[in-house]
Amino acid sequence: MRAIGGLWRWRHNPLRRTSDLVEAWLALVALLLILVVAPVIGSLVGGIAQDALQQSVRDQHASRHLVTATVVRKLDRSPLDTDPETSTSRDLRSRVVADWTAPDGTGHHGTALAGLKSPHHGDHFKIWTDAHGSIVAQPLDPATATTHAVLAGFGAAMLTAGAVEGGRRLILWRMVRRRYARWDQAWDRAGPDWGRTGTGS
Known part of the structure; x- marks a missing residue:
């Protein structure tokens, strides 16, 4: 996420590479998704779980x-109770x-x-x-059902945040590998005689 601060620094920097901007924008988008989308998904999952669990509470109280x-x-x-002191x-x-x-x-x-x-x-x-x-x-009581629903929503939000961060890291890893591959190609083009007289360097 440090790359977000680089968005401003990279704007007019002559050393800026396209991949630097992509990396910074990727971090910004991932942060926005974690801060906005993850809580929304957690809230939706929690709401669905709450409705289902409260219905289960009503059904159980009606049938038990x-x-x-x-x-x-x-x-x-x-x-099976071998330890009477327990x-x-x-x-x-x-x-x-x-x-x-x-x-x-x-x-x-x-x-x-x-x-x-x-x-x-x-x-x-x-x-x-x-x-x-x-x-x-x-039968399940309403307070316990609500607790389970809150935990389900929190878990969904955490899973979403983890998936977003994992996706960001995967894309970043692929970008770094591509960058290294380009460096290797440039090194091969320079040849073993780089820096010597007559090579054009």
């Missing part, structure tokens, strides 16, 4: 129901056998995760189910 389950008995700790969010939930009634009125009996530290027979806890009583994950 919070019901009350009753503990029948507590199950032993999962064999403090995780699972430590706040216990695997239990429970009974619950689905939104359609049918009774269900099965294994569930209870948000109880020490569940006992007859304790009540909340679980999310579908309309037929099958246990499902908690």
Whole structure:
């Protein structure tokens, strides 16, 4: 991006090459694209993601129901939990056998995760189910959906900026290679006797 400052210096400089101006203009265009186009693309992607995620939130809240389950008995700790000293969010939930009634009125009996530290027979806890009583994950909340949409928009803007900068560097690399090739051709035309008397130099 230092080449942008060269636009003004190169305007009337007798040492200016066409490639110097092209390089400076290329840097300026890339900067404008990063400052203008990347945020616009990020905003569009974020808006699309927000609409889709909020629709998903509405769909999940419409199809998932919070019901009350009753503990029948507590199950032993999962064999995968080898370290009882590990403090995780699972430590706040216990695997239990429970009974619950689905939104359609049918009774269900099965294994569930209870948000109880020490569940006992007859304790009540909340679980999310579908309309037929099958246990499902908690629906996405609007704040989390918005966070995901913002991250998607930011990621899209960063990818756009990276693509623009990568394109600028690729074009610049090709220009430098072409410049070196022209120098090699000029050197070959000068021949091995350049600078000697009678060569015309």
